[in-house]
Amino acid sequence: MAFPNIPAAVGGLTLRWIDALGGFALFLAAGLGHIFTSPKILGRTLRQLYVIGAQSLFLILLIGVFCGMVLGLQGYYTLVQFGSVGMLGSAISLTLIRELGPVLTAIMLTGRAGSAMAAEIGVMRISDQIDALDVMDINSMAYLVSPRLAASLIAFPLLTAIFDTIGIIGGYLTGVLMLNINEGAYFYRIVHSVTLDDVLGGFIKSVVFALCVASVCCRQGYLAHLRRDSVGPEAVGNATTSAVVVSCVLILVADYVLTSFLL
Amino acid sequence: METDHMTAGADGWDIVFRDLTAGYGNRAVLSGINAALPGGKVTVILGGSGCGKSTLLRHIIGLSRPIAGQILIGGHDFFNLPDKDFRRLRRRMGVLFQDGALLGALTLAQNVALPLTEHLNLPREVVRRAALRVLRMVELEDFADFYPNELSGGMRKRAGLARAIIAEPRILLCDEPTSGLDPITAARMDALLKAMHAFYPAMTVVVVSHDLASLDVIADHVLVLRDGAAVFNGPPDELKASSDPYLREFLRRNPGDAGNLAHTPPDPEVSAALARWLEK
Numbered sequence: 001m002a003f004p005n006i007p008a009a010v011g012g013l014t015l016r017w018i019d020a021l022g023g024f025a026l027f028l029a030a031g032l033g034h035i036f037t038s039p040k041i042l043g044r045t046l047r048q049l050y051v052i053g054a055q056s057l058f059l060i061l062l063i064g065v066f067c068g069m070v071l072g073l074q075g076y077y078t079l080v081q082f083g084s085v086g087m088l089g090s091a092i093s094l095t096l097i098r099e100l101g102p103v104l105t106a107i108m109l110t111g112r113a114g115s116a117m118a119a120e121i122g123v124m125r126i127s128d129q130i131d132a133l134d135v136m137d138i139n140s141m142a143y144l145v146s147p148r149l150a151a152s153l154i155a156f157p158l159l160t161a162i163f164d165t166i167g168i169i170g171g172y173l174t175g176v177l178m179l180n181i182n183e184g185a186y187f188y189r190i191v192h193s194v195t196l197d198d199v200l201g202g203f204i205k206s207v208v209f210a211l212c213v214a215s216v217c218c219r220q221g222y223l224a225h226l227r228r229d230s231v232g233p234e235a236v237g238n239a240t241t242s243a244v245v246v247s248c249v250l251i252l253v254a255d256y257v258l259t260s261f262l263l
Numbered sequence: 264m265e266t267d268h269m270t271a272g273a274d275g276w277d278i279v280f281r282d283l284t285a286g287y288g289n290r291a292v293l294s295g296i297n298a299a300l301p302g303g304k305v306t307v308i309l310g311g312s313g314c315g316k317s318t319l320l321r322h323i324i325g326l327s328r329p330i331a332g333q334i335l336i337g338g339h340d341f342f343n344l345p346d347k348d349f350r351r352l353r354r355r356m357g358v359l360f361q362d363g364a365l366l367g368a369l370t371l372a373q374n375v376a377l378p379l380t381e382h383l384n385l386p387r388e389v390v391r392r393a394a395l396r397v398l399r400m401v402e403l404e405d406f407a408d409f410y411p412n413e414l415s416g417g418m419r420k421r422a423g424l425a426r427a428i429i430a431e432p433r434i435l436l437c438d439e440p441t442s443g444l445d446p447i448t449a450a451r452m453d454a455l456l457k458a459m460h461a462f463y464p465a466m467t468v469v470v471v472s473h474d475l476a477s478l479d480v481i482a483d484h485v486l487v488l489r490d491g492a493a494v495f496n497g498p499p500d501e502l503k504a505s506s507d508p509y510l511r512e513f514l515r516r517n518p519g520d521a522g523n524l525a526h527t528p529p530d531p532e533v534s535a536a537l538a539r540w541l542e543k
Contacts (some may be wrong), residue, residue, distance in 0.1 A: 040381070128364035135324050135358045136378045136430075137350055143381075 009052060027222070028215045031045050031149045032234060034142035048151035052113040063108055064101075064163040068170020071095060075171070077178050089189035092171035095163075097194060097202045101164040101190055103255050107210035108158060110247040113155075114217035117148055118243035121221030122236035128220070148212070156210035164202065201262040208258060212250040218242040220245045273302025275467040276337035276355075276433050277324060280493075283332035284321045290512040291326070291330055291491065292318045296487055298496040302337070305460055305481050306406075307499075310488035311513070317361075318470045319488070320438050325353050325470065334433070357432035361439045365411040371398065371422050372407040380432045385454075387529030397425040401455060402461075416446040421455065428459065437470045441477055453480040475514065478502075489512070 044121050055065065075091045121144055133140040138249060175181045220243035227235045278300040286292040293315040301304040303513050310316050321327045322334060325341065336352060337392035344352060365374045376394040380387060385393075398404045401421040411419055420440055427435055440456065441449035443521045457480060460468050470481060478485065478499055487510065495510055497504055502510060 124366070127362060128360040129366055130365035131326055132358065132360055132366075132426075133354065134326065135353065136426075137354045138377065138381045221282070 002061055003036070005171060010104035024215065024219060027145075027219045028149075028211065030141050031145040031218065032157070034139065035075060035150045038139070038142040038146055041085060041142070041150060044143070044147035045150040045154075047153055048147045050153050051116070051209060052109065053155035056109055056112050056155070057162070059108055059112055060159045061166050063104060063199050064236060065170040066165030067100060067104060067163075068092060068096065068172075069174045070170075071100075072171040072179070073173030073229035076175055085175075085179075086185045087166075087189060088171065088175045088181055092175070092191035093168055093190040093194050094198060095169040096164045096171075097198050099165065099255070099259070101160050102202050102205035102209060103251060104165045105160045105206065106195070106251045107248055109156065109159065110153075110213050110217070110251070113152075114213045114247050115240050117214065117217040117237055118221040118224075118240045121145075121218055122224035122239045123221075125222060125224045126232055126236060140222075145215075145222065148218055149214045152214035155212075158208040160202060160206040164231050169227040197262075198203040201258075204262070205255060205258050208254050211253050212254055213247045216247045216250060220246070244248075269298065272521055275465045276299070276350075277302040277335070278306075278434070278467065279335040280319075280467065281333040281335065283322070283334060283494055285327065285332075286330055287318075287327070287331065293488070293491045293513065296332070296493050300467065300469060300486065301484055302467045303465050304483035305456070305470065306484040307478055307482040308469065308471045308486045308488065309473060309475075309478070309513070311473065313423060314488040314531050315491045316473075316488055317438060320436055320469070323434075324356055324358050324436055325349065329459065344534045354430070355433040355524055357427030357430065357435045359423045359427045359437040359440055360419065360433070361442065362416065363411065363419035365422055365426070367411055370408050371403060371414070374411070375422060375426045375429055377426065394425075398422070398457070399427045399430075401425045417444050417452065418445070420452060424455065424459070428463070431463070432466065434467045434469065435463075437468070438469060439472060439474075441474045446476075450480070453477050458479050475516065495521060500511050 047107075055245045065094045072088065075088050076085060079085045079087055079091065121130075124144070130144070133143055172183075172186060176183045176186050220239040223238070224235045224239040225231075227238060230238050280296045280298050281438060283296040284291050285296075286295045296319070307315050308319060308391060318327070323336075328342055333343075339348070339352060341352065342350065353445065365371070366377070369377070372391060372394040373380075375397055378388045379390045383390075387426075395404055395407055398407055401424055402419060403421055403425065406414060406418065406422075411422070414422065424437070424440070437456065439453050455474070456468065460466060460481075462479055468481075471475065472478075482499045482538060485495065485497065485499050487502065491511060494507065495505065501515065505511065
């Protein structure tokens with residue numbers, strides 16, 4: 001049996017990674033570039049804003065309120081041991097605004113809207129619809145990818161803000177209404193502990209996550225026909241799975257990197 | 264590049280392949296193709312499955328670049344044109360993809376009008392009128408507000424044809440327009456293509472097909488491919504009179520040796536297991 005050529009394998013893997021990263025950067029740059037140059041971007045972006053933003057609103061409200069309620073419960077039983085239940089408002093609001101709001105919103109949107117982007121564009125790719133656009137001299141990047149990128153850049157921060165707000169209300173439901181913490185103390189702590197930097201940090205994270213999710217999901221669908229592991233409908237399925245997995249990993253990696261810079 | 268002088272009534276554009284080697288990546292599917300498809304005529308590209316018909320079509324419409332050789336369209340070396348001229352030339356092509364390739368999120372009228380809505384600043388009612396006109400030509404006017412998934416395969420193909428002609432192309436390319444259709448619908452599709460060509464006589468029409476029935480109805484010219492090579496290029500009468508054994512077998516739909524069916528009896532163990540399962 002021949003021994004595997006380890007340096008060649010490592011080199012090949014590295015080259016493939018660099019190639020993929022370069023491809024991803026070019027794809028993102030082209031997608032962003034067409035946002036500013038495509039004349040009919042507004043109508044398409046509004047439509048995508050409805051799909052990515054408005055249609056995800058109920059999910060974000062649901063997850064946000066339960067997330068806040070759980071944080072309220074966990075926070076209360078931890079803080080009560082140190083006689084600091086008055087800090088519950090601070091704990092919930094900072095956790096949500098700095099971390100959980102942007103991350104959970106992005107992961108929820110990846111599952112709901114990102115997977116749909118990958119699947120829809122993937123189906124268009126394997127059924128010749130993207131080729132048809134190119135033949136009609138309609139730039140498929142400008143037609144399909146840029147509106148989704150633009151809509152994500154608007155929807156992610158907005159939905160994150162809604163998630164944060166509803167999460168704080170969820171914490172209020174458990175902390176104030178169920179566990180009888182003083183209502184004034186709850187809101188006083190929020191107002192005095194949350195700074196503009198915290199809000200700005202959450203906003204920056206949500207914008208970066210929007211870029212990651214939209215570009216990864218669109219690219220997976222757009223290049224579904226080039227997959228080596230499968231063809232046809234199976235390739236669309238695998239592209240969708242890859243889109244969700246890669247997006248979620250990227251969200252968590254980017255979150256760590258951004259947090260280390262923002263703190 | 265002088266393309267704008269090609270107005271209605273002018274001569275059709277020839278499509279010429281010079282030593283064309285084409286495929287995917289470095290894998291050649293077609294090699295050494297030398298042929299000319301006459302302008303203003305209907306050319307049918309025939310050949311068995313996997314012989315490279317669709318690959319050739321993808322190269323004519325510029326979706327893939329040749330590995331070697333040239334494709335001349337209307338006298339222009341298509342793949343050596345500057346990007347702007349390449350796109351200008353491709354705008355003059357209309358393509359009917361195999362399943363129509365209609366955008367699922369748009370109605371039929373919106374699909375058909377797409378080239379106009381994307382490139383021209385015409386009032387909405389003018390665009391709608393233009394879409395209805397071509398939908399009427401393919402007998403789909405009543406389905407203008409339907410979505411593609413509400414239509415049959417034949418209707419989607421006709422709608423794809425309507426979209427292909429709305430910008431009045433100089434070259435119309437059709438990928439398997441009759442595949443998957445019942446004989447009557449397929450015959451209607453052929454008749455429609457013929458009528459379309461009569462309406463736009465300067466239009467060069469290229470139809471990729473393996474449907475021999477289409478040959479008699481629509482073809483002015485035939486290119487036959489076999490295993491990635493052009494084995495015939497000429498008028499249909501010449502093809503029918505050809506003494507080439509492959510062409511004669513192809514036209515007669517003679518399958519040749521059907522295999523050793525008699526010498527390959529079923530495995531008795533499998534047959535017994537199947538019999539037990541079927542009796543359950």
